[in-house]
Amino acid sequence: MxxxxxxxxxxxxxxxxxxxxxxxxxxxxxxxxxxxxxxxxxxxxxxxxxxxxxxxxxxxxxxxxxxxxxxxxxxxxxxxxxxxxxxxxxxxxxxxxxxxxxxxxxxxxxxxxxxxxxxxxxxxxxxxxxxxxxxxxxxxxxxxxxxxxxxxxxxxxxxxxxxxxxxxxxxxxxxxxxxxxxxxxxxxxxxxxxxxxxxxxxxxxxxxxxxxxxxxxxxxxxxxxxxxxxxxxxxxxxxxxxxxxxxxxxxxxxxxxxxxxxxxxxxxxxxxxxxWLAYHLDPAGVVQVDAGAAQALRSRGKSLLAAGVVGVQGQFGVGALVKVVDPEGTTIGVGLTNFKAAELRRIQGLSSAEITALLGTCPHPEVIHRDNLVLDETL
CATH class of the missing domain: 3.40.1160.10 (Acetylglutamate kinase-like)
Structure with a gap:
């Protein structure tokens, strides 16, 4: 050094x-x-x-x-x-x-x-x-x-x-x-x-x-x-x-x-x-995930998929910044969502195949892509 x-x-x-x-x-x-x-x-x-x-x-x-x-x-x-x-x-x-x-x-x-x-x-x-x-x-x-x-x-x-x-x-x-x-x-x-x-x-x-x-x-x-x-x-x-x-x-x-x-x-x-994402924007809502998704986000560098979402709070549109929390409510990070709140409530917990059957062709397989996610440890 x-x-x-x-x-x-x-x-x-x-x-x-x-x-x-x-x-x-x-x-x-x-x-x-x-x-x-x-x-x-x-x-x-x-x-x-x-x-x-x-x-x-x-x-x-x-x-x-x-x-x-x-x-x-x-x-x-x-x-x-x-x-x-x-x-x-x-x-x-x-x-x-x-x-x-x-x-x-x-x-x-x-x-x-x-x-x-x-x-x-x-x-x-x-x-x-x-x-x-x-x-x-x-x-x-x-x-x-x-x-x-x-x-x-x-x-x-x-x-x-x-x-x-x-x-x-x-x-x-x-x-x-x-x-x-x-x-x-x-x-x-x-x-x-x-x-x-x-x-x-x-x-x-x-x-x-x-x-x-x-x-x-x-x-x-x-x-x-x-x-x-x-x-x-x-x-x-x-x-x-x-x-x-x-x-x-x-x-x-x-x-x-x-x-x-x-x-x-x-x-x-x-x-x-x-x-800019972490410090200039304020979260418009909260997305709660299960324990498996929390570990994948924190430890394995993964994107957030709908299958790991267990709850959605607030009203927000596509591209909004949302806070991501684990089952205990502890903040994991913040990220830009590819779905508006109403859609996310419909698809939470579903697999990609089930989302396609429900919504038709889905342009974004991830709820929040890893590139648009900032973990709490860096906030």
């Missing part, structure tokens, strides 16, 4: 398109946006841009900025957050515009919801727009469109959004700027003996939830969401650096080769298409 330090050095030196995510805990203070932090961040991003890097900045801070202007404290209510975001987003973007302009840089506001990326047509349109902006030497500043996003159309946090954007633009590297110096093997707020991890060799093997109890007050995700995002990026073959955004000149030092923070090694095991 190659030394991770050399791997990190080569990856950082060779990166041409980078997604940098900065969280609310880094950008804000008790008075709202910390303009000194914004200025230092933009200074470093502009420096990377001067070196020829294409940079996409994924930023939090709109809700916190709006709350400070309104003089209101934190509230879990979605409507409250949306209203605060509506006030704060313009102020956040104005701060970035002015800061980038001081370095002769043009920035562009890009607001996204999950709905913008789960439609394949809109996904490709967003990709083309981002590509054009980068070709024009513009720095896209991306945030979730909190003002209009309903709960089911939210990414959840900007850590998840940063990986979606990395997939969208074909990034070589994700840098996640957080309030911590990196990833610890336990929560350092609860365990003073927790050790900083300079490298995560195999993020799939880590008990992430146990390591990351608690979250920052200003943000929505905490370290767990950063590691879940890094795991998704690793599956795409994109490495992640999780580093303190409060560290002096952190970005400059990272791109100068200093091993700050935590390096999360990439481990590509998912195509871009399957990534």
């Amino acid at each position: 190659a030394d991770w330090r050399e791997e990190r050095r080569r990856a950082v030196e060779g990166a041409r398109r980078v997604v940098i995510k900065v969280g609310s805990a880094v950008l804000t203070c008790s008075e709202g946006l910390d303009m000194r932090v914004v200025s230092r961040l933009v200074d470093q991003v502009a420096g990377l841009h001067d070196r020829g890097l294409e940079v996409v900045l994924v930023t939090s801070g709109a809700v916190a900025a709006g709350r400070s202007v309104l003089g209101r404290g934190a509230c879990a209510c979605l409507v409250h957050k949306q209203a605060a975001s509506a006030v704060g987003q313009s102020r956040l973007m104005h701060a970035y515009d002015e800061a980038f302009a001081r370095f002769g840089k043009i920035s562009a506001q890009v607001l996204l919801t999950k709905d913008d990326l789960r439609s394949r047509e809109r996904f490709l349109n967003a990709r083309n727009t981002m590509s054009e902006l980068l070709a024009w030497k513009v720095i896209p500043v991306v945030n979730e469109n909190d003002t209009v996003a309903v709960q089911e159309l939210k990414f959840g946090d900007n850590d998840a959004l940063s990986v979606m954007v990395a997939n969208l633009v074909g990034a070589d590297l994700v840098v996640n700027l957080t309030s911590a110096p990196g990833v610890f093997d336990d929560n350092p707020q609860e365990n003073p003996a927790a050790t900083l991890l300079a490298c995560i060799e195999d993020i799939e093997s880590l008990p992430l939830a146990a390591m990351c109890r608690g979250k920052t007050q200003a943000g929505t995700g905490g370290m767990l969401s950063k590691l879940l995002a890094a795991r998704r990026a690793a599956r795409l073959g994109i490495p992640t650096i999780i580093v303190s955004g409060r560290e002096k000149f952190a970005l400059e030092r990272v791109f100068a080769g200093e091993a700050l923070g935590t390096w999360v090694r990439p481990k590509r095991n998912m195509s871009g298409r399957k990534f």
Whole structure:
């Protein structure tokens, strides 16, 4: 196995398109946006841009900025957050515009919801727009469109959004700027003996939830969401650096080769298409299978046949994403169905010959083809 330090050095030196995510805990203070932090961040991003890097900045801070202007404290209510975001987003973007302009840089506001990326047509349109902006030497500043996003159309946090954007633009590297110096093997707020991890060799093997109890007050995700995002990026073959955004000149030092923070090694095991299926779409229904089919899907790389289906929940059409569960209701994975719900209820438990006798010629022998199935272990 190659030394991770050399791997990190080569990856950082060779990166041409980078997604940098900065969280609310880094950008804000008790008075709202910390303009000194914004200025230092933009200074470093502009420096990377001067070196020829294409940079996409994924930023939090709109809700916190709006709350400070309104003089209101934190509230879990979605409507409250949306209203605060509506006030704060313009102020956040104005701060970035002015800061980038001081370095002769043009920035562009890009607001996204999950709905913008789960439609394949809109996904490709967003990709083309981002590509054009980068070709024009513009720095896209991306945030979730909190003002209009309903709960089911939210990414959840900007850590998840940063990986979606990395997939969208074909990034070589994700840098996640957080309030911590990196990833610890336990929560350092609860365990003073927790050790900083300079490298995560195999993020799939880590008990992430146990390591990351608690979250920052200003943000929505905490370290767990950063590691879940890094795991998704690793599956795409994109490495992640999780580093303190409060560290002096952190970005400059990272791109100068200093091993700050935590390096999360990439481990590509998912195509871009399957990534899109797994993370951009929401299941429209549930298909329950028997024990034999569950084992075939999990262990033998098989497609799902109607003979193994024992139950169907929901109303969905051909090509819909559905969740596949075993007899105990445990998720096996998600996949695109070749049958609408009403048809699937008619043919569940039947053999191919029986399906042909019932429906006539059947263009798809599988309920879900293996190529359109993503197992839960990779979600």
